[in-house]
Amino acid sequence: MYKKSFKSFLIPIIAALTFSTSFLGVNQSIEFKQEKSTNARKETDNGFKINFNNLLENYTTNLISLDISVNNGKIDNFYIKGGIINNSVKDEDSISLNISIEITDENAELTIDAIDIDGIERSDSIYFVKDDSNIFTSKTSLNQAKISVARDKLSKNLINNEEFKHYKELVYEKSLSNNLVTLKDSSNIKLDAQIKWEDLYSVEHPLAYTYVELQKRTYIGSSYDYPYFDQSVAYGYTDKNGQINFDYTNTDTLYDKFGYYIRVYAQGVNTKVVDNTEESVYYWNSEIANGLTNGELYYRPVIDMTTDLGKAFQVSQAIIYGAKYANVLNGGTDISDCTLILDDEGAYYMPSSREIHIDFLANEDGNYVTRPKGYEDWDVILHEYSHHIQNYFGNIDNSPGGSHYINTNNADDRVNGTPTSSNKINGINLAWGEGWATYNGQMIQDYFSDEISTVKYTCDSEYNASNGVQYSLLDYGYKGATPKGEANECAISQILYKLADSRTDEYDNFGYGDTFLWKLVKNNSIKTFSQFNTKLNNSVSEATMFKLGKLYARYSISPTNLVLSYGNFIDALPTFEWTGNGGSKYFSNDTFSLTFKNESNVTLFTQSSIKDTKYTLTKSQWDLVRNSPGNSYYVYIKGSANAYYSTGPYYSELFNFAKPTEFLTKYQITPADYGFWESYVTS
Structure with missing residues (x-):
């Protein structure tokens, strides 16, 4: 059973994070907004991709050679933290790179900077973790590489499941409690965040297209403590990689003590996820950086599924993508709001x-x-x-x-x-x-x-x-x-x-x-x-309608299995039988028509209003078929379900039949009948 009180204990292994239960509500928070994000990263779906072509999950040496290439872009720069670049060769078009690196520290990160075909700066990284003589890698995060170390130990029975779980908790506790880095080297407040969520299977995913606010805490007293008030000073949405940037200049001269943090909502464009009691939007607050008047904030949180909050964010991701697809269906215009309630x-x-x-x-x-x-x-x-x-x-x-x-x-x-x-x-x-x-x-x-x-x-x-x-x-x-x-x-x-x-x-x-x-x-x-x-039939050719009929018959919708059950002779009237279909005990197809075509696909005639699943041709109809050009002919059925409420008609596939070459009746000729003896000369 879902309990509201869980929201006070979000991600319990992360003691350093602040989670507020005195939520002002989205609408109230928006009233305090002073500045929109002006430099949120924009990425286009132009086929750009950085490929790490020969990357392995782990290496038994700290000397690693990598082949890197770029789709729809060019490599601009590359550098490594926690290692040394021994050699690098980039082709003249800056599309591919061969690089040899040496991992020297316990943790390392190789970053490739590139520029895509639209002139947008892009980057991607590979993370390395050294464990004894092995190097473990991840294209997702350093956390993921660290967990790969533990998973390797688990597979070798060097640790048990409980120890593996505890190691994961320590990884996230360490990374999240230190997910804020400040660098006082600029004239205003800049924020760079990349937010991810981790599923139950230890796979990290970007928290994409998600609403984020930069919150400013203004301290009224003489210390960084209560009383204070918070207000949103910038807002925007993460990109598909979970990244967002803000640039804010604080012009407040009334107070002199401030703190900054980000608030991430389980919310997208015209979507939000709320609980089933107060119906407030789920959100996560980062750590607060106090006393920062000039500088940069870097956040790299990962939200897992151990709490209701993490589950809300995964659910939010699903409907966010649903809303983005609805935008596509609607010609680039967002459709109405939709609220998802967890209950x-x-x-x-x-x-x-x-x-x-x-x-x-x-x-x-x-x-x-x-x-x-x-x-x-x-x-x-x-x-x-x-x-x-x-x-x-x-x-x-x-x-x-x-x-x-x-x-x-x-x-x-x-x-x-x-x-x-x-x-x-x-x-x-x-x-x-x-x-x-x-x-x-x-x-x-x-x-x-x-x-x-x-x-x-x-x-x-x-x-x-x-x-x-x-x-x-x-x-x-x-x-x-x-x-x-x-x-x-x-x-x-x-x-x-x-x-x-x-x-x-x-x-x-x-x-x-x-x-x-x-x-x-x-x-x-x-x-x-x-x-x-x-x-659909009005939009396609007749030949395609027959193909559709073959498909629909597999779902008991169109009539099928047309056979010539009797009379495939020159001098006998043929009877055709078929399966009516409809898939219903009460509302199956009950009215049919048969259309005959010659070998050149020209319609010969149609017999309509057949109330049975068999039909015997008249002599004139059979003569039309037999006397048509060629050695074969075609037939298709249309079936409708007219009892109580009419649906259909549904076309069948096109069936082919060979014309008869035999007579049903055998005619015996005797000399007595025709006086054949008179034809022979006897001596």
């Missing part, structure tokens, strides 16, 4: 208040090792945020809400006695709303895969929920079961994902991308899969 009452979205509720303690005991915990369940969080996107646009779903199941037909589930039209309407609306939300949640992850793929349970084409619902969006149906048609949310999510994703298989030859599908849905106010099918 223990399940996962759901409230359209009226624009609130997502997440049971962040789900699977907290870890009994189900293959499931994410509630606060690391990005699939569920982004599914719920996708409902917020639906709510914002207002015309892309009409879900009635309520209970729903991943492996059933939602229309059938609503039947209580005699089926009704509302049973079907609510079922297909619900399936579309939920299926699209699951699909879109995965699209968010795929879109930002370069930034979040190291987060466990993301970017894997799977929906994996803490309650045990788990399936791949590249599969057909839920865990091998027969799919349940157009009113099944699993089928809808898988079809949409297959249409967008570029990977192919026997039934999936598509790769439309998310932009095409989004425009189709939004511009046509699509609220059911049947509507989606109609609009």
